[in-house]
Amino acid sequence: MPRLKVSVIVPVHNTGHYIEECAPSLLGQSLPADAYEVIYVDDGSTDDTLARLEKLAADHPNVQVHTQPNSGWPGAPRNLGLRHAKGEYVQFVDHDDKLGPEALERLYEHAVRNDADVVVGKMSSTMVRPRRLFRHTVDSCTIENDELMQSLSPHKMFRRAFVEEHGLRFPEGPWILEDLAFVSAAYLKAERIAILADYPCYYWMKRDDGGNNTRHRFDPRYGFWDNTRTIVRQIKDGTTPSDDIDALQNRLLHRLYHVEVLSRTREPEILREEPAEQIPRFEAARAVALEEFPQAVREGLPGVSRVRDRLLERGDYEGARAFAEHVRAVTARYRSGPLRWADGCLTADVTLDLLRGDGEPLVLLERDGTWWLDPALLDGVPGGEDGYEVPDPLRHAYAEIVVKDRDREDWWYPEGDLEVRLEPAGEGRSRLVASGQLRLDPERLAGGRPLERGVYDVWGFVRLLGVDRLVRLSARDADGTPEAKTPAAVGPALSGGRIALPYWTAGHQLALDVDQRLRRFGPDTAEAAAANDARAGRALPLPYVTAASGGPVKVKVTVAARTVTARLVPAAEGTSVRLRLPERLDLPSGRHPVTFPKATEPAAYAVVSDGALLRLEGPAYTAGAGRRLLDALAGNPRLRRLRDRTGR
Structure with a gap:
């Protein structure tokens, strides 16, 4: 019998018909069936899940089913799956998600070719925005590549010997953030980490019944704040402390602070929840911020995030709400020159920036050689009358063009980068602007491969001063010359070309129809x-x-x-x-x-x-x-x- 290359571990509980939605993607892999196994671990289901699993196992020799009493969380079933796994690598999959048809084969080959302990495969999702981590395939890196912290879900491929050598296991029982604990520990221990960004490996799908959301994350039974402290201390134990805001430890902790702690102070959460529910979270976040995160982490925040941090540090809940109201009104603006075809690419000069709620550009004020946040964002915010300094306006700033495959939920990244710069706006004011060239190559955009037949929507993403916005590339903001709808014949001459047809959607967004999926030539x-x-x-x-x-x-x-x-x-x-x-x-x-x-x-x-x-x-x-x-x-x-x- 051939050596097992991969063990796929799937925890399940009262999954029902979602098994049938996920299973075909696991059992229809391009990797030969005798080269991998699928291990389902039933966590005490009370519906017909176990019967469905047993039928799958009866029909497929490479499927095995194990059961255990209900633990209430995926950690224990995943650990049981690890004990039964025999593959050289293990891949974790949730029962309501899917794998790309060639995912296991590509991930395994990438892992072996680069002798990787961990392989982070490109994720596509109906639930999250694009992640810059997946712009480029990386053969080998370590945790020094702090963009890895953008992906802390367990849906990755791990060398099984590496997992066993370091005793890596998921926390068991009702333990929210168990995936962050496991993955961050693996990142810290790994000698080689590879990123496979040119093929969609994992489809993280939103369930119709909401069963895979985290609406209970702040329930005291799940220990969100205690678990956050545990993960912070794990990162501290694995890195060297430093007062340098760009030191590795501070860069790794930045993600945890920004996502798990500071988000309690920002829109939409602080404006969505009732004060009676939100204030205890705010106070708990304040305690964790002051007790667990080094000052250098908070000093390294971009301008708007620094204001949130200062309000949290002072315990000023009302001030944080008032500031969140102003920031919520901030929008991204896209401007474009004429769209045209050049060298087989759809091109245009593009500019992205931020506008305040009143439609005016978000600006910085210069005083005595230092920069200060736009006063319009601070109206009614305690301490705002004195202003908030922005030591580094370009801190954590970036912008990019991204393309969404409407049929398959894949995000793709066109070649070229947008440059972020400070542009004078008169009277001692400047604004942050991202500019560059949109360049869509239908024959290379899908990870170096031609786009499949379909419709592709074009977006701009900006992160300026700590404000993230995803904006449609819209006809309202572009020079809408008729060339914008001019099609192109693209593709190799020997194999026959295809029509790539740009158009503006009903919502005025730029889209590219490849091979006449919805639009017709003529x-x-x-x-x-x-x-x-x-x-x-x-x-x-x-x-x-x-x-x-x-x-x-x-x-x-x-x-x-x-x-x-x-x-x-x-x-x-x-x-x-x-x-x-x-x-x-x-x-x-x-x-x-x-x-x-x-x-x-x-x-x-x-x-x-x-x-x-x-x-x-x-x-x-x-x-x-x-x-x-x-x-x-x-x-x-x-x-x-x-x-x-x-x-x-």
Whole structure:
């Protein structure tokens, strides 16, 4: 029997039909079935979950089922799965999530190739925003790469010998944050960590019944604050203390402080919950902040986060609420130059910044060589009349363009970076601006591979002064020239091209339709065709199209009520395509309209003689006397060759 490469460990409790949703992704892996095992551990289910699992095991030799009394949390079942695992690596999966079809094979190969103790696979999700960690595949790193702290869920691949060597186990019983405890310990111990970012490995799915949310996280039975302290101390024990805000320990603790503690002071949480419920959380967060987190962690916060921290430190709940109201009104603004196709990429110059609730830019004030937070954010906030200094306006600031696969929930990252800078705004004020170039390459955007057929929405993400915003790249803020809807023929010429069609959605967001998933070449590009007709000074038979690297693209058209398969072929000048119909149409002699599906107006006219296609004409084409004579004599082979040579 071949060596087991991977053990997949799945804790379950009263899972019901969600087993059938997850199981196909586990059992349909590209890795051979005899190279991996799936270990289900039932945590005392009281419904039909165990019966469903036993049926799976009966039908699949690589599935095993173990049971235990209910523990109330995933930690104990995962630990039991570890005791039964025989694979070289273990992969943790939750019962309501899914794996990409090649996930185990790719993760295992990446692990072995790089001799990794931990492999962090790209996660896609219906519940979370894109994570910068997954911009690039990394062969080998350590915890010094503090972006790893963006991903502390257990849904990763771990070398089993590494887990056993260091005695890594999940806390058992009702223990919220058990995943953070296990993963942060693994990061600290690992000699090599690899990141696989060019393939969606794990789909973290939101359940219809809300069963995988954390609505009970602050219930005293689950020990949220005590557990937070435990994880903080674990990180401190594994790193060296320092007063340097950029020292490793302080960088690792920054994530815990920002997400688990400081979030109790910010929108939406502090504004969503009733004060009677929120104030005890606020006070508990204050105690943990002051007792567990070094001053250097809090000094290293960006501008807006520093204000939240100071209000928390003073125990000023009302001030924190007032500040959160102002920050909640802050929005991101996207501005763009004309969209255009260049070298097979959809490109535009883009700028992102932040606006206050009144629509004015969020600014910093300069006083005696130091920067101070916009006073409009501090109106009514205790201590705000004196202002809040921002020692480093660029602290933790970044921005990026991200693309969401609407069908598959995958986030992709176009090439190129946006630069964040301070830009003068007059009268001693400046604003933070991120700018650069949008550059979407349909043939490389999916981790270096072509995008699959589908629709892709384009977003901008900014983190400025500690304020995170995801903003639609919107037609309202762009120079909406007709070129924005100009399609391109993309793809290798030998294997045949595809149509990539940019358009503005009903919500005014930029989207890219690849291979005519929702939009159609012809009816959905009439506006671009008309604009390009005007620019060229003559009627074109089709919308003006960048050929890029594309080869012929097959399309369906209607010619005189007959549906035929045509091809879009790059024109000689390399900046447009032409429609190529079959040489014989078996239609009566004459001029017949050529129409794309769902279009009402002809895109061209086919001139036919004795069933043979003579030529295509644009809708506004008028034949000269010479052309009419050639058509009249089209049956003469010598004249037909003359016509073909002239191209008229």
